[in-house]
Every structure is written in C-alpha cells, then in structure tokens.
Amino acid sequence: MKDHLIWKEEDRKTVYTCPIFSVSERFCRSPLDNNLRTFTILDTSNWAIVIPVLKTERGEEFVMVRQWRHGARELSLEFPGGVFEKGEDAFAAAIRELREETGYTSDKIVKLGDFNPNPAIMSNNVHIFLARDLRQLGKQELDEDEYIEVEIVPAREVMNGLGKPPYIHAIMAAALALYNAAL
DSSP states (O other), rough: OOGGOOOEEEEEEEEEEEEEOOEEEEEEEOOOOEEEEEEEEEEEEOOOEEEEEEEEEEEEEEEEEEEEEEEEEEEEEEEEEEEEOTTTOHHHHHHHHHHHHHHOOEEEEEEEEEOOOOOOOOTOEEEEEEEOOEOSSOOOOOTTTTEEEEEEEEHHHHHTTSSTTTTTOOOHHHHHHHHHOOO
C-alpha cells in the first residue's frame, strides 16, 4: 500500500443539503507536510445502472430510456437506473429501477462492477448490472418528476453513437466498457 499518499481526515461539516445530495467540507492533513487543507465533497446516495439486453431477430438490443437531463439541457438516451432507496442493496435497487423505468424485469441479473463517478469530488458509487432473459411486466412505475420513454435500440447503434447525442451520459460509457469486457 502507498500509505505515504493517504490524507488523514480530521473533521467534516455539511455546508449545504437538498433532497438529492449534500455538500460537505472535509478537513484533511496532507501526507507529506502535515498541513491542514479543506476539500469540498458532493455526498449522495449510491446509484444502480442496468444494461437490459433483449435477443431479437435483429440481434442483440438494449432496452433504454429517453429522458430530459436538466444539467445538459438536452434529451439523453441511456440505460435505466437511479438512486438507492434507504436501506436498499445494489441488487434490489437494480431490479426496482429496471421495473419502474421500463416495465421489464429479469431473474438473470449479474453485477458487472462499480465505479466512483468522480472520485475527486464525489463520495458515492454507481453499481453496474447486466440483465438478460427479460420479461415485460407491464407499464412503467415512474416517480412524479420522471418523464421517460422506453426504446429498444440495437446494441451496435448504441456503441457506434456513444459520445454523440443522444448518447451523452458518461456513466453509460463506463457501463458499456464493463459490458464489453464481460462478452
């Protein structure tokens, strides 16, 4: 281990809170000169992202969701996913988000891995899952502020479009990297 690179947190305080995240200041000692410095961190719940795969006569396709993203101020076509509910584990969050956002479920969900979305300033993790053998249960069960359309998109189209609208979500690229590694 590279212990000589580890900062020691001495204290923290929350400076802002809203329904989906809080901002904290972390007071940490530097590993080499022992100076106390302040770092601003975005604290939020963990997220689950699901790559739902359908085998069709056209080949492998993804069940995706199209929705408005306020930060980007544009529509995004991405994998279903969202924030863990209080006390929920990663698998339960993945199954719930898949069902709520798409109306599909699966008994064949495997975890591909997880990432920290931005370890410089964020404290949470995003857990990436693969869902096969999908079954359509019925309609979506969206939150009151979710307006989402479900789309079935050929896997090749998604991979070729990554990094261009509507495939703008960076975490989706990380999910696809894990998906491609698992093939």
